[in-house]
Amino acid sequence: MIIIYIYLLSTLADWEIGQVSAELNSRRFFKADAPQVIVKTVSVSKEPVKTMGGLTIIPDCTIDEIEENERTVLLLPGADTWAEVQNAKIIQKTVDLLSKGGTVCAICGATVALANAGLLNDRLHTSNGNGFLEMFCPAYKGQKFYIDQPAVRDRNLITGSATGSLMWAKLIIEKLGVFKPETLEQWYAYFSTGKPEYFFALMQSVQQ
Numbered sequence: 001m002i003i004i005y006i007y008l009l010s011t012l013a014d015w016e017i018g019q020v021s022a023e024l025n026s027r028r029f030f031k032a033d034a035p036q037v038i039v040k041t042v043s044v045s046k047e048p049v050k051t052m053g054g055l056t057i058i059p060d061c062t063i064d065e066i067e068e069n070e071r072t073v074l075l076l077p078g079a080d081t082w083a084e085v086q087n088a089k090i091i092q093k094t095v096d097l098l099s100k101g102g103t104v105c106a107i108c109g110a111t112v113a114l115a116n117a118g119l120l121n122d123r124l125h126t127s128n129g130n131g132f133l134e135m136f137c138p139a140y141k142g143q144k145f146y147i148d149q150p151a152v153r154d155r156n157l158i159t160g161s162a163t164g165s166l167m168w169a170k171l172i173i174e175k176l177g178v179f180k181p182e183t184l185e186q187w188y189a190y191f192s193t194g195k196p197e198y199f200f201a202l203m204q205s206v207q208q
Contacts, residue, residue, distance in 0.1 A: 001036045002176060005066055006075045007090050008043040013078040014053040016107050016162070019191070020075070020169035024178070029187060029206055034178040042066060044086045052079070063089050070101030073176070078108025078162060091117050098156060105172050107151075107160035114159070115140045124154035128162050166191055180205060 004024055006017060023029060025039040043049055043059035050056050066072065074097055076090070091113055094104050098119070106114050111127040114120050120133070120142040126149050127133050133140045145154075150164025153171045160168030170188045173179050179187065183205040190198035 001038065002071050002073060003067055004037060004039045004073045004075065005042045005061075006039065007077065008041050008049040008057055008059050009077075009079050009081055009084075009087060010049060011080040012049065012051040012057075013108060013162075014051045014055060016160075016165045016168075017075060017077045019166060020105075020172050023169065023173060023187075024176075027178075029183055029202070030178050031180045031183065035176075037176070037178060042090075044089060063093055066093055066097075068093075068097055068100050068102060072097060072100075072102040073172070074102065074104050075172075076104065076106040076110035076113070078110055080109065082109045082113045087113060094119065101156060103156045103158070103172075103175060105158040105160075105168065107165060107168050108162040111159050112136045115142065119157070120145065120159075123157050124152050125157065125159040126150070126152040126161055126164070127159065 006021060021039060024037055040060040041057060042061050042063060045062060046059050048056045048058050074094060095117065098104055108128060112133065115133045115137040122145065124145050124147055125142065126147050130148060151158065151160040151167035151171050153175065158168065158171050158175065170184065173184055183202065186198050186202035186205050190202050
């Protein structure tokens with residue numbers, strides 16, 4: 001069983017996790033033999049969290065309840081509040097999880113938090129453009145590992161830019177192996193272009 005934890009923090013960027021969370025929770029395009037996946041929200045407490053879009057979400061569990069193993073996946077969305085001290089605990093959990101083979105997926109502002117923790121100094125990664133991490137992270141030393149793409153995967157770390165949520169979702173789904181390869185390609189083609197032929201190819205791939 002794979003447990004997907006989505007970290008909640010104030011001003012969470014709703015759109016950045018929308019596609020990946022919907023696909024992993026709904027299982028609508030999963031292959032027949034996909035592993036069981038459970039999606040949970042997690043935060044520093046079980047107090048309600050308000051997103052950037054004004055939605056109020058009550059976390060399912062706290063950081064201390066996260067299972068740390070190679071089948072754990074932690075999604076870290078962007079937000080305007082990553083610099084707040086209470087988020088240090090999830091970054092330490094990120095360090096622990098990566099060391100145990102778990103998967104960490106960070107996008108937009110969350111990449112700044114990882115850079116400040118030194119987690120991007122020796123892994124291929126991306127963020128919100130060249131120079132962005134240096135602007136907010138004086139100690140950042142990962143310039144030679146920066147890839148100017150919407151999303152990048154290096155081993156069990158997947159990073160994305162503010163406009164890379166679709167590619168970020170694709171890399172996460174690919175890492176988990178829950179779609180057939182042809183389904184994933186048609187899914188990405190449809191949502192990145194809107195062309196109807198990819199929708200029909202997507203539906204056909206699921207039925208085969």
